[in-house]
Amino acid sequence: MSADHTRDPCPIVILNDFGGAFSMGVIGGCVWHGIKGFRNSPYGERGYGAISAIKARAPVVGGNFGVWGGLFSTFDCSVKAVRKREDAWNAVIAGFFTGGALAIRGGWRHTRNSAITCACLLGVFEGVGMMMQRFMAQPTMAPQYPDQPLTA
Amino acid sequence: MLRGSTFVRLATNVVKSNSRGVLTNNIARPMNSLKFYSTDKNDTKKQQQQQPQSILNEDMLAKAGFDDPVEKEAKSSESAEGAEESDGSETDSKSSRRKRRAQTSKDLQREKYANWFYLSTLVGGVAGVGYMARDWDSEEEAKRLEASDIPNGYSPDLMYNRFNARLGSLFTFFQEPAFENLLPPPAPEAYRRPLTLVLTLDDLLIHSEWDTKNGWRTAKRPGLDYFLGYLSQYYEIVIFGSNLQMYSEKAVAKLDPLHAYVSYALFREACRYKDGKLIKDLSLLNRDLGKTILIDVSPDSWSLQPENAIPMKEWDGKPDDTLIKLIPFLEYLATQPVKDVRPILNSFGDKTDVIGEFAKRELKLREQWKKDNQHLFRNSSRPNAGTFLASLMGVPTSQVSKEPKMPLDIIREHGQMQYEHFQKYLKENAPKFLEEEKKLKDEFGKITLNKLITEGAPTPESIAKAQAEKAQDA
Numbered sequence: 001m002s003a004d005h006t007r008d009p010c011p012i013v014i015l016n017d018f019g020g021a022f023s024m025g026v027i028g029g030c031v032w033h034g035i036k037g038f039r040n041s042p043y044g045e046r047g048y049g050a051i052s053a054i055k056a057r058a059p060v061v062g063g064n065f066g067v068w069g070g071l072f073s074t075f076d077c078s079v080k081a082v083r084k085r086e087d088a089w090n091a092v093i094a095g096f097f098t099g100g101a102l103a104i105r106g107g108w109r110h111t112r113n114s115a116i117t118c119a120c121l122l123g124v125f126e127g128v129g130m131m132m133q134r135f136m137a138q139p140t141m142a143p144q145y146p147d148q149p150l151t152a
Numbered sequence: 153m154l155r156g157s158t159f160v161r162l163a164t165n166v167v168k169s170n171s172r173g174v175l176t177n178n179i180a181r182p183m184n185s186l187k188f189y190s191t192d193k194n195d196t197k198k199q200q201q202q203q204p205q206s207i208l209n210e211d212m213l214a215k216a217g218f219d220d221p222v223e224k225e226a227k228s229s230e231s232a233e234g235a236e237e238s239d240g241s242e243t244d245s246k247s248s249r250r251k252r253r254a255q256t257s258k259d260l261q262r263e264k265y266a267n268w269f270y271l272s273t274l275v276g277g278v279a280g281v282g283y284m285a286r287d288w289d290s291e292e293e294a295k296r297l298e299a300s301d302i303p304n305g306y307s308p309d310l311m312y313n314r315f316n317a318r319l320g321s322l323f324t325f326f327q328e329p330a331f332e333n334l335l336p337p338p339a340p341e342a343y344r345r346p347l348t349l350v351l352t353l354d355d356l357l358i359h360s361e362w363d364t365k366n367g368w369r370t371a372k373r374p375g376l377d378y379f380l381g382y383l384s385q386y387y388e389i390v391i392f393g394s395n396l397q398m399y400s401e402k403a404v405a406k407l408d409p410l411h412a413y414v415s416y417a418l419f420r421e422a423c424r425y426k427d428g429k430l431i432k433d434l435s436l437l438n439r440d441l442g443k444t445i446l447i448d449v450s451p452d453s454w455s456l457q458p459e460n461a462i463p464m465k466e467w468d469g470k471p472d473d474t475l476i477k478l479i480p481f482l483e484y485l486a487t488q489p490v491k492d493v494r495p496i497l498n499s500f501g502d503k504t505d506v507i508g509e510f511a512k513r514e515l516k517l518r519e520q521w522k523k524d525n526q527h528l529f530r531n532s533s534r535p536n537a538g539t540f541l542a543s544l545m546g547v548p549t550s551q552v553s554k555e556p557k558m559p560l561d562i563i564r565e566h567g568q569m570q571y572e573h574f575q576k577y578l579k580e581n582a583p584k585f586l587e588e589e590k591k592l593k594d595e596f597g598k599i600t601l602n603k604l605i606t607e608g609a610p611t612p613e614s615i616a617k618a619q620a621e622k623a624q625d626a
Contacts, residue, residue, distance in 0.1 A: 004399055005360065005368040012364075085428045137331075137397065137421040 010077040014070060021069020022062045029061030030054050072098045088126035095122030211256040284318045285311035297321050329422045333438040335390065345388045347486050347493065348439045350432070350446040352453065353393035353400055355466040357407065357475075370403060371469050375476040380413040382479060382571050386486035388439075391417045392432055394450065410585050412578055424456075431456055442492035445485070447478075459494040462506055474507070480564075481510040487563045514560070521558050528556035 007013050037053020038046050075094035080086065099118025103111045287304040288294045294302065299317040302310060338344055351357060360370045380389060391407075393400040397419040408414040424431040429452040434444055446454055446461045454461035464474070485493060500506050522529070557565075578585075 005370075008367070009362050083428075087425065087428075133396070133421065 010080065014073040014077060017073035018066050018070035022066030024062075024069075025065025026058050026062035028065070029058035032061065033057040068098065068102065071101055075101075088123075088130060091126050092119050092123045095119045211258070214256050281315060285315040288314070329424055329433065329436060331422065332436070334418055334422045334436045335416055335438045337438060339388070345386055345486075346443065346490075347387050348390060348437070348444045349383060349387035349482065350390045350392045350434065350437070350444060350448075352432075352448040352450070353391055353403065354395060355449050355468075356447060356464055357391070358403055359467050359469040361469055372407070373467055373475055374471055375473060376407065379475040379479060380408065381575065382567065383482055383486075384413040384415075385567065385570055385574065386483060387445075388415045389413055390415060390437070392422065392446075393417070393419045394423065394430055394432075394453065396420045410578055410582060411589075412574075429455060433457075434460055442494060443490075445482070445493055445497070459498055461503070462497065463503055477507045477511075480514065481506060483564065483567060484510070484514075484560070487567075517560070518558060525556065 008016055033053045033056075034050045037057075038050040040053070041049025072094055075097040076090055079090045079093045079097075083090065096115045096119035100111050100115030103114035106114070287306075288302075291300075294300045297317045297320075299314070302313045302317065304310075354360065357373055357376055358370050359373070360368060362368050383389065391404055391414050393404070400419050401417065404414065404417045420430065422432075422436075424433045430450070432446065432448065432453040434441060434446055434457045437444060441457065441460060444460055446457070447464055448454055448461060449464050449466045451463070454463070462478075467474070485496065490496065497503065497506075500509050
C-alpha cells in the first residue's frame with residue numbers, strides 16, 4: 001500500500017523515475033550547455049554554437065541524470081521490500097547504494113567515499129523535508145461554538 | 153612514454169638553441185642585446201631556470217601523462233638495482249607512479265585541503281562525541297530523555313550511556329508526534345457527545361488500488377456515509393490516518409464535504425514512530441481514555457492502548473457490510489451510561505469477532521427481556537377498544553396494536569429518526585454551507601508568496617479569529 005497516489009507502486013515507479021530524471025537532465029543540460037556553447041563560440045556563430053553544444057551534450061547530461069534516478073529508484077524499491085518499512089532511512093540507504101554503484105569503477109576507495117557522500121546528501125534532504133513537514137503541520141483547532149446550543 | 157620524453161628533450165633543445173641563437177644574433181635585436189651583454193652569464197642561467205616554465209611546465213606534462221625524463225632515468229636505474237627483488241619493486245614502482253601522477257601543484261593543493269577537511273572532521277567529531285557524553289546539564293534533561301537512571305560521572309560506560317541517550321533524542325524529535333495535545337479540549341457540555349470514536353482511514357473506510365489500466369483508484373467502503381452520519385450523533389468522530397496529511401486530507405474532505413460528521417482529522421504527523429512501528433498514541437488525544445474507542449486495522453496502531461481498540465480486518469475493496477454491522481454495537485456502547493468502555497471491550501476476549509459476539513449477546517438480551525416482560529405481550533395480543541374500533545373502521549389491526557418495544561429498539565428508532573432529520577437539515581443547507589466554505593477559502597486561500605514569507609501561512613487560530621469577528625459583525 002503506497003500513500004502517494006501521484007506515484008505508481010514500486011516496480012513501475014522505477015521506469016517513471018528514470019524518465020523523469022532523464023527529462024530533467026535534458027532540460028537542465030539544454031540550459032547549461034546552451035549558455036556554455038553560446039559563451040564559448042566566436043561572435044557571429046554564437047547561436048549555432050549554442051545549438052550544437054546542446055545537441056552534443058544535453059542528451060549526455062540527461063542520460064547521466066536518468067541513470068542516477070533509475071538506479072536510486074531501483075535501490076529505493078529494493079530497500080523498501082527488504083525492510084518492509086516506510087521512513088526516511090530508505091532514501092538514505094538507497095542513496096548510499098546508488099553513490100557506491102555509480103563509482104564502483106573508480107576503485108574501492110572511490111566507491112566508499114562516493115557512497116558515503118551520497119548517503120549524507122540524501123540524509124540532509126530527508127531531514128530538511130521532515131523539518132519542513134513538522135514546521136508546516138498545524139495543530140487542529142476547535143470549531144467556534146455559539147454560546148447557546150441550537151434548539152432543533 | 154618514450155615518445156613523450158623525446159619530445160621533451162627536443163623541446164629543451166629548441167629552447168637551448170634559441171638561447172644560443174639570441175646570443176649570436178644579438179645585433180639583430182639591439183633592444184635586448186644591451187641587457188644581454190651586460191649580464192651575459194647570469195642571463196643565460198636565468199633563462200635556463202625559466203625554460204621549464206615556458207610552455208610545457210611540469211604540471212602540464214604530468215597532466216598529459218608524460219614522465220619527467222630525469223626522474224624516469226632515476227627510476228630505471230632504481231629498478232635495475234632492485235631487479236632481484238621482483239615483486240616488491242614492481243608494486244613499489246606502481247605506487248610511485250600513482251604518487252607522481254598526483255604531484256601537480258593543483259593536486260597537492262587539493263590534497264592539502266582534503267587533509268585539512270579530514271582533520272577538522274575528526275576533531276569536530278571527537279569534540280561532538282565528548283560534548284554529547286558530558287554530565288547532565290540538569291535533572292530535567294535526564295528526566296526528559298527518560299534516562300534518570302544514568303548518573304553523572306566520567307567513567308567510560310556512563311559517558312557512553314549518556315551519549316547514547318542524547319543521540320537517541322536527536323532522532324526521536326522526528327519520531328514523536330508534532331504536537332503535545334493532538335486535539336483541542338473537548339467541546340462545551342452542550343455540544344459534547346458521550347464518546348470519542350477514532351477511525352483509521354486506509355483499508356477501514358476507504359481502499360486504494362492500483363492497476364495498469366486505471367492507475368490509482370480509491371473506493372469508499374459500502375455503508376460508509378450511513379456509518380459516519382448515524383454514529384456522528386453519538387460519537388465525536390476523529391479520523392486518524394496512517395498516511396501523511398498531504399496524501400490523505402483530500403480523501404477525508406471528500407468523505408465529509410460539509411464537515412458534518414467528522415469532528416477532527418489526524419494523520420501520520422500525529423503518530424509516534426518507534427522501532428518501525430507506527431503507533432497511534434491515544435493518550436495524547438486530550439480525551440478521557442475511558443471514553444475513547446479506536447477502530448484500526450494494524451496491530452501496531454493500538455500497541456500502546458490495546459484495551460481501547462476494536463481490531464478489524466483490512467478491507468480489500470470487495471463488497472461487504474461490516475461497517476453497517478458494526479453500528480449496533482457502537483450505538484449500544486454510546487447510548488448506555490458507560491463510565492469506561494475498556495472493560496466492556498475487553499469482555500469480548502481477543503475482540504476478533506466483536507460483531508458476531510455482540511449479535512449473540514443482543515439476541516440473548518432480547519429473549520431475556522421478552523421473558524421478563526411477558527405481561528406486555530399478553531396485553532398487546534389481547535383485543536382492546538382500539539383494535540375493536542379499528543376493525544370496525546376497516547383499518548388493519550397491525551397498525552394500531554404495535555408490538556411492545558424493547559428499550560434497545562426504542563433507542564434505535566429514535567436514532568434513525570434523528571439521523572433522518574439531520575440528513576434533511578444538511579440537504580436543505582448544503583448549498584449554503586458549501587458557499588460559506590468557498591468564501592472562506594477565497595479569503596484565506598489566496599496567499600501570495602510575499603505574504604507567506606513575511607507573515608507565514610495563516611494559522612488555524614487566525615482563521616478562527618477572523619471567522620468569529622465576522623460572526624459578531626453579522
